[in-house]
Amino acid sequence: MAAPTATSGSTRRIFISTGEVSGDLQGAFLVTALRQEAADRGLDITIAGLGGPRMAQAGADLVGDTTTIGSVGIFEALPYLLPTLRLQRQAKRALLAQPPDAVVLIDYMNPNLAMGQFLRQSLPQVPITYYIAPQQWVWAFSEKDSQKLVRYSDQMLAIFPAEADYYQRFGAKVSWVGHPLLDRYPVPPDRQEARQRLGLKADQPIVTLLPASRRQEVKYLLPTIIQAAQIIQKQCPDVLFLLPVSSAELQPAFDQALAQAQLPGRLVTPTAEYQPTDAIAAADVAITKSGTANLEIALMNVPQVVAYRLNPLSARIAYYLLNFKVAYVSPVNLAVNQAIVPEFLQWEATPAALATAALDLLQNSDHRQAMLAGYATLRQTLGEPGACRRAAAKILDQILGQ
Structure with missing residues (x-):
């Protein structure tokens, strides 16, 4: 059976997958920038995904809340395996029901690796952007995960220069956009x-x-x-x-x-x-x-x-x-x-x-x-302010085939 395709109407759908409090924050910045960039281009978009309250407040329609199931460490992750799998199943059903025009993965390595594999198998026509890739450039246990991240990504948007250099070595199409927190703090507060x-x-x-x-x-x-x-x-x-x-x-x-x-x-x-x-x-x-x-x-x-x-x-x-x-x-x-x-x-x-x-x-x-x-x-x-808009522009360019 042929894979479902995204609608060809004027509204473009974007799905964002991220987790934990920091991912929700970065996802919210990106949702805001995508809406601003789309408005400037006269493009109608809807945004759905996995995230948290900040993303929802920015205008994303949440399939599930991932901010309470994050962990660091081997044993620390065990209690969150089943909740994570449940949220992944919800997201996959939503993606199959309404295939998006683009998917953005933000950090959240193991769940997003699984998401990338699912998308490549079930929705191969949907372009994938990895924005804020996991810090394999710092502590990769195995190059296999880095290779998977690159294989599942049509483009990668790096927030650190060393991150861009690292993934380029694996053949990624990667751009350094700068760090999004500079948008929030262009100058230190008083x-x-x-x-x-x-x-x-x-x-x-x-x-x-x-x-x-x-x-x-x-x-x-x-x-x-x-x-x-x-x-x-x-x-x-x-x-x-x-x-x-x-x-x-x-x-x-x-x-x-x-x-x-x-x-x-x-x-x-x-x-x-x-x-x-x-x-x-x-x-x-x-x-x-x-x-x-x-x-x-x-x-x-x-x-x-x-x-x-x-x-x-x-x-x-x-x-x-x-x-x-x-x-x-x-x-x-x-x-x-x-x-x-x-x-x-x-x-x-x-x-x-x-x-x-x-x-x-x-x-x-x-x-x-x-x-x-x-x-x-x-x-x-960290670069110059405007990272979120630069990232949003590249994501919309990808949707429009530019």
Whole structure:
């Protein structure tokens, strides 16, 4: 039986597949840019996909919410296998029922590899763009996955120069479009304005804690960061701690941890007056998990300390059996291949180590300035604002055969 084809009418359908909180954020940026680019071209589009509330708010029709099923690590992923498979089945049914004119895969490696394989087999006529490809260029366990990513992609849109170079070596049609967070932070926000919005004192020492966007991080990283905050508070009694809440699901754990530790602080949730990102912009220092947030913090010109912890057994398997050894894990350091921000991983991520590094940034102006200088280098490396529109233009060009 012949594969179904996309409608030939004036409305073009785009399907986006992504997961986790960071993917939802990047997906939302892309949805907005696609709608703007299509409007400029007089092109009518609809966007559906797998993502989260930000994508839905930007105008995507969600087939399923993938923001609550993300994980890092071998054992950490096990509870999410069945929910992920259910969402994949929902997405495949939707794709077969209404074949799109283009599919965009964003990060989310294993589910999107499965999606790419399905599309090649069931809807081979549908062009696939991989936007923000998995960071195989940093920690590929096997080149086979990289080869699959290239094989399933008609074009790849890279956000890091090293990412583009890596996939080109595998024969990908790849373009470097720059980093989409530059669209959000073309210039760093004003710290005092953020403090005013939050009703904070202009001169109070503020440390912002970003311990988790996944449930596993509540277990393995939140206690360590809270204990580090207790050490800081003992040495800096007038400090205030802020915890921005990116997921309502995690808010009770944050609230309980802050109360049990008896720390002077508050959770920052969205209101009409301010957003959780204001809690970062207002800070003197951030202690944060490794991830996309590191780049946001850097582009906001806030000094930071980076940490990450997994299930100890997952970490030992990765380190000793899979030989997972990389120079850096934070996107800030990866982008420039140098240590701009301190990283503390697994066994090195102790409360004392995090507190010492944060206090140093609070009290040593030379070290703060050195980090800010590194941020300036990073910003130059990430390209120019407009990445989302450049990506959107290439996706629409692909649909129109240009």
